[in-house]
Amino acid sequence: MQFEFNSSEPIYRQVAEQIEDAIASGGFEEGAQIPSTTEISKEFHINPATVLKGMNIAVSKQLIEKRRGLGMFVKQGSRQRIVEAKRDGFFDAFIVNLVREARNLNISEEELLDLVKRGYSQ
Amino acid sequence: MSMLEVNHVSKSYGSKSVIADVNLAFEENKIYGLLGRNGAGKSTLLNIITDRIFPSSGEVKIDSENVADNDSKLGLMYLMSEVDLYPNGAKLSQIVKDSELIYGGFNHKLADKMIAEFKIDMGQKFGKLSTGYNSIFKLILALCLPVKFVILDEPVLGLDANHRELFYTELLDSYADNPRTFILSTHLIEEVANIISDVIILDQGRIILNQPVEDVLAKTHSVVGQKNEVEEYTKGLNVVGHDDMGNIRANYVYGDLDDRRLPDTVQLSNFDLQKLFVFLTNQYEGSKRHEN
């Protein structure tokens, strides 16, 4: 697992995001066990309660589940759920900024669409 | 539940006040960060908590019982401090034996592991240790003695980067194995920022902040943009610091933002504990009022 943390966003949210990213990228496969709270805590020097809070966010998003006595496992279908959630947020997260920046640079709608097409053709 | 309480503790030397009416409660199984600049009074406060020195007024209690001159309560704490209270001529292994005798227990398994990891020779005499190994030895005692409150005053003093990493790993491992209360007193905030769950900032003998780290971070806001727009937006807020770069200004706010409208050109994000600490303890002119 390759976690990287920045210091200006709450750590528990970053833990949840990193787990999500690892599942989306295939780093954590569906049905596979992920590192325990203690392991993540020790490895990245994060308070275990904070790690647990991040894990619980991932649990509430139906991405991972706890198996009693065994640990945390990636849920079946979680990757699909992440993709769907990301699609839902795609407009706000990327398009709004893209259009704003294009306007600042005086790029017209047609020019922007051309650029998008060029991006796809690469 | 074991609860350590500091009630209205003050300490002055002559007319110089070192600790001024400090009130704190340390709850079971949490990791606290006691932060303060050099000379803020951290060590004095910890010495009072462990009955090494007397407060001028106030008291320290564990589970509602005063700790002063009380073996059963004092035996629940271990304070690892910069000052050396062990005999210089004693062998490390002998100090371990004597400490085990008095505390009534010692986690030899963990100690052996740490001894191997840090490569410390237990046949050495205490007075011959380098600063780094002096700290390491005392950290081993702190983690292996059977106490409910592990109090570490500048724990990584003289440790190199590798040993610091190793220490934080061991600390969290030992905490996971055997949850108990930790109080980490340090001025190296970045290193402990993610480890602690609650932050206490001591400045000139007074507590100026005492809250869960998460709540504190949620109240930090850096407001960046054109100078006039930033000033307009932050008017009336608790601005604790600022940075200027040409016409771009960053105002650092500590506290809740109200519903005021954020201009498109102004960017809002959080800032970290280290920055907040610097602003609060530098007594930045913009604010004397700190929310608690």
Next chain:
Amino acid sequence: MKTKQVIKYLFKKQLPLIGVVYLTLIALIIILPFLLSVISGTLSSFSIVDQLRGGSVSAVFGFYIFVISTLSYENFKFLIQNGVSRSTFFEAQLSVNGLLILIGNTFNLLYGYLFLSPITDNAPFNLFTRVYDTYFSNPFVNGVLNFVMSALMLVVGSLLGMVIGNFLTLFSKVAQRLILIIAPITGGVVLLFIFKAMIDYRFRMSWVVNFAKLVLGYQSSGAYNPFALIISLIIFGAILIAITRLLFARKQLKRD
């Protein structure tokens, strides 16, 4: 209470010192004079018996117990680091000193009665054998009283050490040195002044002399009454214990 553990710790730490003390004693009263007589060529007049007669094991042991009693800050540091209260330290230190005195005193008297007396024609070897020995004619009663009196003297010596040592630890290192220099000088000057007054003006401090006589159980003829001194030592000891307790309760870590 952790009194038992602390007693064990202090006892283990201070017992080996007794051995060192007796070895030093042998070196001082036998080996050193022997070497000196070899060097100076007076070996023929060297007598071990004379040397033994002259050296007082009781005094040396008394000095040892006095010195270890003054050194309490080192132990305080270690014990407060380990969460031991001042009152437990006080009780444990008293118990350990008592134990050491029991051991040392037994050794001293056995040495005196079983070894020194036979080879020196029953020459007195301590205060009791010097002035109280004929108060009772029964040697067994005398032995017991000697044991009690010697032990009490050691107890008072040890308590004096504790009072001085603990009084000094209330001060910083610099102040301690100043006190150690100034106190003997002032004491000396005061004594000189008193002696001078006694001689110059034929000033007779009759109450001082009478008080000393009372404490020692002085009698104009025959042996002194040992009970007077024993009771005096008990009273003095009790006062010193109270002072020591107060001083222990005020101990704290110094700012160095």
